[in-house]
Amino acid sequence: MSGYTFVVFSKKSRNLIIEAGELIGWDKVNPDILGSMLQAVASEDKRSHLGMHYTSVPNIMKVINPLFLDDLHKEFEKAKGNETKLNNLLERMRKMKFMDPACGSGNFLIITYKEFRRLEMDIFEELGKINNSTMYVPTIDLGQFYGIEIENFAVDVTRLSLYIADHQMNLELKRRYGDVLRETLPLHKVGDIRCGNALRLDWNEVLPHEKDDEVYLFGNPPYLGYSLQSKEQKEDLKYVCDSILNYRRIDYISGWFLKATYYINNSEAKYAFVTTNSINQGEQVANLWPNLLSKSQIIFAYPSFKWSNNAKNNAGVIVSIIGMGSIQEIGQKTLFYEKMYRKVNSISPYLAEGDNTVVVKKNKSISNLPRITNGSRPVDNGNLILNYEELIQLRNQIPNVDSIVKKMVGSREFLHNENRYALWMDENDYLKFGKYSQIKERVEKVREFRLKNGKSARSVAEVPWAFFLRKEYNNNIDIYNNSNSKEMLNILVPRVSSGTRLYMPVGIFNENTLISDSAMVIYNAPFWLVGILSSTMHMAWLRAIGGKLKSDFRYSAVLVYNTFPVPELSTRRKNEIEELIGNILDIREEEGGTLAELYGSPLAAKNPKPMNPRLLEAHKELDKVVDRAYKSTDFKDDNERLALLLNMYSEMVNKKG
DNA sequence: TATCCGACAATGT
DNA sequence: ACATTGTCGGATA
Numbered sequence: 001m002s003g004y005t006f007v008v009f010s011k012k013s014r015n016l017i018i019e020a021g022e023l024i025g026w027d028k029v030n031p032d033i034l035g036s037m038l039q040a041v042a043s044e045d046k047r048s049h050l051g052m053h054y055t056s057v058p059n060i061m062k063v064i065n066p067l068f069l070d071d072l073h074k075e076f077e078k079a080k081g082n083e084t085k086l087n088n089l090l091e092r093m094r095k096m097k098f099m100d101p102a103c104g105s106g107n108f109l110i111i112t113y114k115e116f117r118r119l120e121m122d123i124f125e126e127l128g129k130i131n132n133s134t135m136y137v138p139t140i141d142l143g144q145f146y147g148i149e150i151e152n153f154a155v156d157v158t159r160l161s162l163y164i165a166d167h168q169m170n171l172e173l174k175r176r177y178g179d180v181l182r183e184t185l186p187l188h189k190v191g192d193i194r195c196g197n198a199l200r201l202d203w204n205e206v207l208p209h210e211k212d213d214e215v216y217l218f219g220n221p222p223y224l225g226y227s228l229q230s231k232e233q234k235e236d237l238k239y240v241c242d243s244i245l246n247y248r249r250i251d252y253i254s255g256w257f258l259k260a261t262y263y264i265n266n267s268e269a270k271y272a273f274v275t276t277n278s279i280n281q282g283e284q285v286a287n288l289w290p291n292l293l294s295k296s297q298i299i300f301a302y303p304s305f306k307w308s309n310n311a312k313n314n315a316g317v318i319v320s321i322i323g324m325g326s327i328q329e330i331g332q333k334t335l336f337y338e339k340m341y342r343k344v345n346s347i348s349p350y351l352a353e354g355d356n357t358v359v360v361k362k363n364k365s366i367s368n369l370p371r372i373t374n375g376s377r378p379v380d381n382g383n384l385i386l387n388y389e390e391l392i393q394l395r396n397q398i399p400n401v402d403s404i405v406k407k408m409v410g411s412r413e414f415l416h417n418e419n420r421y422a423l424w425m426d427e428n429d430y431l432k433f434g435k436y437s438q439i440k441e442r443v444e445k446v447r448e449f450r451l452k453n454g455k456s457a458r459s460v461a462e463v464p465w466a467f468f469l470r471k472e473y474n475n476n477i478d479i480y481n482n483s484n485s486k487e488m489l490n491i492l493v494p495r496v497s498s499g500t501r502l503y504m505p506v507g508i509f510n511e512n513t514l515i516s517d518s519a520m521v522i523y524n525a526p527f528w529l530v531g532i533l534s535s536t537m538h539m540a541w542l543r544a545i546g547g548k549l550k551s552d553f554r555y556s557a558v559l560v561y562n563t564f565p566v567p568e569l570s571t572r573r574k575n576e577i578e579e580l581i582g583n584i585l586d587i588r589e590e591e592g593g594t595l596a597e598l599y600g601s602p603l604a605a606k607n608p609k610p611m612n613p614r615l616l617e618a619h620k621e622l623d624k625v626v627d628r629a630y631k632s633t634d635f636k637d638d639n640e641r642l643a644l645l646l647n648m649y650s651e652m653v654n655k656k657g
Numbered sequence: 658t659a660t661c662c663g664a665c666a667a668t669g670t
Numbered sequence: 671a672c673a674t675t676g677t678c679g680g681a682t683a
Binding site for chain 2: 249411494499500
């Protein structure tokens with residue numbers, strides 16, 4: 001292993017690479033392994049981890065198969081037995097060009113090169129059957145392969161790996177055809193593997209192309225959420241986005257999508273990337289996709305799946321694969337899933353069947369639902385929060401401490417029946433209770449913590465006895481269109497909850513409970529709204545439109561709740577819904593256990609736990625009634641629900657202007 | 658190590 | 671003033 005490392009770090013010139021190759025034996029080196037080994041070396045080198053995630057071969061195939069390989073294989077099948085067609089196909093392949101604008105150590109380029117050489121050999125074999133010749137000289141050339149990479153030495157690795165791949169294919173050719181082979185040496189020219197910042201370089205200068213050229217871009221560019229981007233990276237995005245608003249709130253990979261779309265605009269070129277799935281969820285969709293879809297369109301996609309490769313430290317990230325082509329292209333598009341695929345007329349930016357509709361944040365519900373708000377947020381480094389034991393202790397030490405303590409419920413407490421409490425004081429309370437050292441110490445720690453923090457936390461450092469953000473029942477009493485409702489209550493919606501559930505548990509609570517910012521609250525709401533929020537209709541919307549935390553649900557007021565279309569509900573239907581959601585709440589109590597237990601994890605990849613069957617039945621009953629409010633016949637699946645909701649959304653938003 | 662929520666900084670309106 | 675998101679982060683089974 002150290003021998004390989006030596007090769008890369010110390011032999012850069014062409015002659016030395018050849019020497020090294022002969023030394024270690026070209027045919028013994030697997031470029032995939034070489035690549036992944038060098039990745040490991042790279043991550044030990046602390047200069048940069050960005051763009052250095054090694055893409056597994058199956059994932060590379062998911063990119064290049066639909067992008068161009070499937071089509072070539074199909075052409076080949078059609079050309080079999082026809083010399084002219086076979087030669088035409090070869091001619092076409094020789095003209096194709098490829099660029100990975102974040103090539104790392106060149107995995108995509110290597111795999112593509114090998115696939116090309118193999119297909120070329122298959123074509124030779126077919127031609128041999130027709131004209132009995134065995135004199136075929138391969139013409140697929142390393143010069144057709146281009147790349148951009150920011151790490152100096154990764155560029156060297158890419159070049160070296162391409163040479164090795166070339167040599168391996170020459171040996172494979174020899175095995176198949178005996179004497180006929182192409183010599184590896186002297187080395188053939190590799191296309192431009194450029195060292196530089198892909199978001200700053202002009203891609204047309206690296207790989208110039210004409211309108212009708214068959215050029216394909218692919219790769220796995222780096223992902224980085226906006227809050228983790230460096231100043232330079234933000235500047236990169238600003239440079240690429242130009243006049244586009246909100247460049248500050250998109251993932252770093254968006255820069256590659258934008259540049260690639262500009263590159264293929266008005267040409268036959270296409271591109272496909274492995275990407276973080278967060279660019280197709282939540283607020284990023286509205287920030288990024290209208291700009292892409294005005295100049296290009298999605299031609300295929302693999303919606304969210306878990307990233308994996310054979311490296312030790314698998315990145316914990318959910319990815320998608322998206323293929324893009326020119327806006328003029330007609331014909332069906334393909335949505336790939338784990339074990340099947342679906343042909344559709346168009347793919348929406350949420351990576352489901354649908355048009356280009358993008359859901360934009362709204363400050364008020366488009367369906368006139370009562371206002372939803374985040375819970376209260378401490379920013380206290382845990383110092384204002386008490387567990388049960390700490391509360392008991394304080395009760396023993398401080399008289400009347402309960403007057404400054406509230407029961408606090410967030411997502412975890414709600415889903416797992418846990419108990420937590422918070423110190424909830426105003427200035428007068430602190431004047432009274434600050435004389436107790438137990439309280440004073442906690443409050444001082446809050447002050448210190450906030451002072452060390454960023455601007456917004458510092459601004460409340462001098463009121464350390466209070467939560468950073470206080471939300472109270474009294475502040476939220478509004479008059480809404482709830483005159484038909486029998487009952488008014490407060491609804492709790494967990495802000496983060498497992499994506500392995502069929503339904504996101506929603507609950508009700510009394511006004512003395514403090515809701516923490518890990519949950520959301522609708523104060524003073526009609527009971528039927530609990531039913532609407534618990535329905536599969538709403539889940540379909542949440543799944544598609546909401547942001548995610550890894551693969552879990554992340555509820556958002558402005559993006560999910562305020563944009564959710566609800567049709568006019570008759571009093572009779574509201575009553576029906578209230579009866580059925582009442583039934584669900586009863587069953588939860590009767591069956592016992594926590595909500596996490598009751599709802600299980602039926603969609604988990606490993607060890608799925610079933611949902612309580614009685615509860616599931618009750619939810620299905622509710623779904624029937626809610627579904628009817630939207631459509632008079634049954635829905636085939638969630639895709640159909642989403643399509644209807646998006647249509648409704650567009651109509652409602654347009655009508656409001 | 659797969660699962661499942663938590664909390665804070667940066668950023669926007 | 672207040673909401674949103676993370677090649678996030680930590681706890682737990």
